[in-house]
């Protein structure tokens with residue numbers, strides 16, 4: 228049977244996405260500081276295995292391993308000239324794991340530099356960098372795009388404009404929130420209100436959150452806040468929280484939330500209104516499996 232268009236699937240009220248890639252790579256022994264995006268070419272089997280393990284766990288969609296596969300971030304690894312090749316290889320790996328009935332979302336991460344006036348980067352330069360990454364992902368066959376783990380609203384807006392300048396596929400925008408008193412803000416001070424206003428105006432398909440340093444009950448509160456602000460807008464909520472609040476053990480962030488507890492919390496977050504659900508840092512195929520079991524029953 229032919230796969231439904233991604234927009235239709237979302238309009239039906241539930242899209243299960245994947246869990247973490249970064250922490251899974253570390254668990255597979257990939258050294259920190261390596262260019263994870265280049266693994267699509269260098270060690271495709273590792274990437275294919277991670278995607279397959281999420282589909283086996285019940286994900287409807289996976290994000291491509293292209294979080295840092297824009298030319299600015301790749302330049303730090305002297306790999307800017309390989310950008311198109313890396314994005315194409317990433318989609319190939321994800322598509323191979325997805326088979327016919329499932330979705331591949333092109334992943335776009337922040338570039339690691341500040342736009343003017345805070346930094347020196349020109350918005351038009353960054354927009355063309357993201358447009359180029361989008362073209363490479365599109366050509367290789369993604370079903371949609373996610374702009375994720377952004378903390379600066381201007382940078383996320385430029386990324387969304389870059390994607391939208393290239394194609395009309397679904398676009399999700401996902402910011403990383405921390406606690407700010409009784410409220411939530413990104414590290415760059417962006418509020419939930421600003422996030423919704425900014426991206427609703429751009430006509431994206433989903434807005435939401437991933438990563439962050441919140442406890443699960445706070446992710447639920449964040450969900451409720453988003454849902455109120457999204458009322459009456461034709462935009463769904465994306466929720467891809469970490470596996471609980473990280474604890475520092477020997478200088479490393481450790482996530483201790485059990486897979487069952489993660490599944491229970493994500494069921495509450497979905498019930499509160501989130502349509503696109505998955506996990507970020509510290510979540511594994513076991514967490515996604517527990518979530519899928521709760522949500523599909």
Ligand SMILES: [Zn+2]
Pocket residue numbers: 437438439469507508
């Ligand atoms: Zn994360």
